[in-house]
Amino acid sequence: MSGNSFGRIFRITTWGESHGRAVGVVVDGCPAGLALSAEDIQKELDRRRPGQSRASTSRREEDRVEILSGLFQDRTTGTPISLLVWNRDADSSAYDLLQNRPRPGHADYTYQIKYGIRDHRGGGRASARETVGRVAAGAVARKLLEQRGIEIAAYVTELGGVSAEIPPLDLMQLASIAESNAVRCPDPVAAERMLKRLEEVRNEGDSLGGVVEIMADGVPPGLGEPVFDKLDADLARALMGIGAVKAVEIGAGKECAGLKGSEMNDPLLWQDDRVVFDSNRAGGILGGISTGEPIVCRIAVKPTPSIGRRQKTVDLAQREAAEIEIKGRHDPAIPPRIVPVAEAMVALVLADHMLRQRAARI
Amino acid sequence: MSGNSFGRIFRITTWGESHGRAVGVVVDGCPAGLALSAEDIQKELDRRRPGQSRASTSRREEDRVEILSGLFQDRTTGTPISLLVWNRDADSSAYDLLQNRPRPGHADYTYQIKYGIRDHRGGGRASARETVGRVAAGAVARKLLEQRGIEIAAYVTELGGVSAEIPPLDLMQLASIAESNAVRCPDPVAAERMLKRLEEVRNEGDSLGGVVEIMADGVPPGLGEPVFDKLDADLARALMGIGAVKAVEIGAGKECAGLKGSEMNDPLLWQDDRVVFDSNRAGGILGGISTGEPIVCRIAVKPTPSIGRRQKTVDLAQREAAEIEIKGRHDPAIPPRIVPVAEAMVALVLADHMLRQRAARI
């Protein structure tokens, strides 16, 4: 009810504030018998961690995951898996000045008005640090999906107006190229231009938005529950629920508005004694249920709201207009860092629907 | 779990197939004491009903709602409100030929593979007729929201490549203009061009996609539950879960990808002794919580998949390639008809979060 849990069968609950003692997640509903190690989770947390490149903040956290429950002899037991990461490098002083001055584009004002009280330090619960729990839980979901041959990868396709050209490679190859550069773009040429744009806006004390594409290969047909828990509806919620995301597309996405039915419909073919689709403008989902084709999602990510420039705001204590200048450590662009988070959210949705599907037939 | 319920406190469960005996919805969690009449609901169902204009199908249904429970002396009692609409004009013969030949762009194939059995007549549960329950329940939610001064309206902003110019009017005025033409567009000039495009593609046996914008005025700040049940996340799920929707945007939406932080951030102002925002690129939501500014959503709707042209598909019984020609009654464009459905979904999300918010503080 209070929004810190996600999923129905494979269900996670995250907790923790940016400058609190720790952040963590409880994964409930992971089936028993899954091989799982701290390394499986650490690997994804390392991808999420800031401070790795020119494109991200300089905050340094070791972010070592501790598995506190739910495993026995390196396998899941069907009981809740509690994962914890201590907060170490938290400097709250920069935030104290901001306590009564909501940062534009941030959740400061809305948390204050909703709850009447908030932990303002580092953005509190609204900080990107909250995604540690998502990514850790997502790593568990990925292990489960891998067993069924499902692979998920995301990458940046647009940043600061620079668009990538996605090479015709398979998903894991795209992911591999994307991971090799600081903006996580599978088009190395575009990546260079994106980095240059980033450098420019950083110098201006400004920030950039972009687009991230998330794909899932190997998803069997039949996942998704009509009519409200459609697979695309649940993916939309999962992805729109990541901070800074302002749009979610499935398959052809917004482009479909300009197409005719004869251009949009994906023809069905009979090939190798089974159904395949001749195109995938549906993004792998029809009627809210997976078709067996790759799942394709895209999210638009707004520019980092924390910018170096002086901005207009209000002083809630003085009840008057005010100005603000944000110091501290901030990514000039969110899309590269959102990549592992978006993958995690898609993994959580798919793992959940995979388990839900087990109840579909007698 | 099986996806036919929506909402946490204000919770609805829809049921019924296109060519079954009836369709309906149970509304649970509506607070006691709300004045409600069949007319309140019928009014919205009439807006949803097909057969009203050149832009929609010729199927004729009276669609009279029956209130079977939950009211006493024209007020809600806090018990479930059961709403039912009988199916009358259902001609299944046109569908029998299609039983084994999945229509491209439809849910026929995915339902079959998910459940191993399906009611193919009229699209069964995947039919647009399923939205009767959503709209009826949404009408109850709207009554509740009206009490708090919240108004919701949607309209078509793009159809078949024709874009509307939204006049600088207040929401109810826009809605009024939109309701006055067959494409529900608040720009009468664009509306004419859209209708012309529709006529053209109908003659080609084809169909068109478009964009619908949904706004909510009067939403108080503080609605929405971080971190997974953000107001925008729940709106995205609600809207992406409507058939034919392939993209959901909040506020600036996809456009934000090309903006800088200094362009995207909405400055806060102190005006009339309270906080307002100088712009609304956030679409009325920050950190998943409403800001007090209007909520702005946009959906991209794919072209009607049922087109008159011959299409490639498969025959699941013969296990071979096949062709299909779809007869019967179909809207050449979905956006005008999706308008009341999208409004209903937004109303359901807001009513639910309004009630959820009551538990936010001691």
Added chain:
Amino acid sequence: MSGNSFGRIFRITTWGESHGRAVGVVVDGCPAGLALSAEDIQKELDRRRPGQSRASTSRREEDRVEILSGLFQDRTTGTPISLLVWNRDADSSAYDLLQNRPRPGHADYTYQIKYGIRDHRGGGRASARETVGRVAAGAVARKLLEQRGIEIAAYVTELGGVSAEIPPLDLMQLASIAESNAVRCPDPVAAERMLKRLEEVRNEGDSLGGVVEIMADGVPPGLGEPVFDKLDADLARALMGIGAVKAVEIGAGKECAGLKGSEMNDPLLWQDDRVVFDSNRAGGILGGISTGEPIVCRIAVKPTPSIGRRQKTVDLAQREAAEIEIKGRHDPAIPPRIVPVAEAMVALVLADHMLRQRAARI
């Protein structure tokens, strides 16, 4: 949230008031492919219907179930099954006098104070008529359980101080004897004495309480989710949620308080190459998970609160002490009529946990 839904995967939502237009239930989450007919449901509704014996009220309802959705060619399709029973013989006049005078032992006062408004006619939503939906949905659950060899039966073991001696027969034989007499007791001698007691208290304008035992045979080991959704916890909730139930026992039940560990523990045996238990004081559940032995529950049912005698109450309109004399049709004892309801509730719990169990292992 508002309490009219039950179950997680196999999930039902009931609606309707005693003197409203109809009562009904939506069954969501029933797997596709289950053979189901109106007769399967009618059979259980007929067992629930009043007016069949000296032990029950004289209200006459035909109670014909209508299946409005969810079936195709006599099989479930995985979509919601909407079941409806019209209310026909509702005489509200007797209740109008009571509108402001809450009947002792009834929910009149609590509904009024909770909601500020209530449908007082026939007890409204708090009427035993509400169980029509439970029994109809339970019949669907039973069909699903039968497929797995699970059988459920309940019978009266105590009424008005008369205790039955349960003969050493198998469950279906016990059920058959119980169904053959008006008090649904599997001990024909005790049944006669119970009927005589009933006649006596009826003449006194009074009523009797009793005990009902519910058993489930064939339940496989492994059902139930620790730690809060234990099978016994869910059964306790299901049974305590039936009107008039004031105690729930599992296995040895309350008697366990007086036993030693060496008397209570059921020894495990190795027999026919599998585990069996040498006794079943656990009632088929250990640690909240089924053991494979029969599930044994017992409920204590209070005497019918509607009695012919003059009783003390208050007048909520006059805000003063008052008296009340209840007219109308009332069972002098509830246990015989609660039998099919209790069976239905147990069936719903088991069907749900059977489906939940599918997600327990990779």
Added chain:
Amino acid sequence: MSGNSFGRIFRITTWGESHGRAVGVVVDGCPAGLALSAEDIQKELDRRRPGQSRASTSRREEDRVEILSGLFQDRTTGTPISLLVWNRDADSSAYDLLQNRPRPGHADYTYQIKYGIRDHRGGGRASARETVGRVAAGAVARKLLEQRGIEIAAYVTELGGVSAEIPPLDLMQLASIAESNAVRCPDPVAAERMLKRLEEVRNEGDSLGGVVEIMADGVPPGLGEPVFDKLDADLARALMGIGAVKAVEIGAGKECAGLKGSEMNDPLLWQDDRVVFDSNRAGGILGGISTGEPIVCRIAVKPTPSIGRRQKTVDLAQREAAEIEIKGRHDPAIPPRIVPVAEAMVALVLADHMLRQRAARI
């Protein structure tokens, strides 16, 4: 879905095994603004802790709670409250011998068959240590309830066949007496006899069952959601879900089976310009909704299954009959230690329904 969460609005998720690294709980949905300190929680954990008296085990745990999130300046912020207690004194060697030999009366066999794998050390997740999370979360719920003047206390009314006579004192006085003796019985004379019985069975290597009564004073009328989430139904689930509980009673409980309606019904009186009840056989609940009278629950607790005597069981590895002798530290009776756990569960139910009630009226 996997049963480790409890509550709808005030919702907790517990995690941890007896001999794992830690146990804990995440409390989600606690309203913002509640004053809360570690001491508030520690106080209840100390009451739960073993090793305090002759009546409990000799395992020594410091059980210091750590609050990892959700507080700011000693008040709740509306974000999840993560509570953790490290496991320190865990000696698993005694359990290794039992790995393949399920202990009678324990969950060993059922966990093994459900999940195919289990952490057998110390009973794993099925250990009484799991209740640390319940008690910690319950302490938060109690703080919330105290604000509304609601007090909860439990005490032992029967142990090993010895029944207490409850003195006519108010609830907090009863609680105070009960806390002053090792069996937590509010009748000091009976307490002495209970202790003597305990000593006797301990010497026999056996154990005793008993009865615990839980009361809540100050509960306002109107809490509880008909028809499935009745307050008594939710209490029954909460209490039956505590390990070793085999029966739950509300008010008159099982005794009601032998009463007449005229004896069971509680008359309503008009006193001091409001409704009161002349008796409370209903246990403070009518139609599933609180009446304003004290809530009265009773649970029957089975004797500790871990007894010193040799018992029959099976060897799951050898697939044959076997014997077992349980060493280690075990309470000879559970009721005294269940007291704070039962209080916690009742507090969780009441806090949740208190928040749910906020949505009952417009």
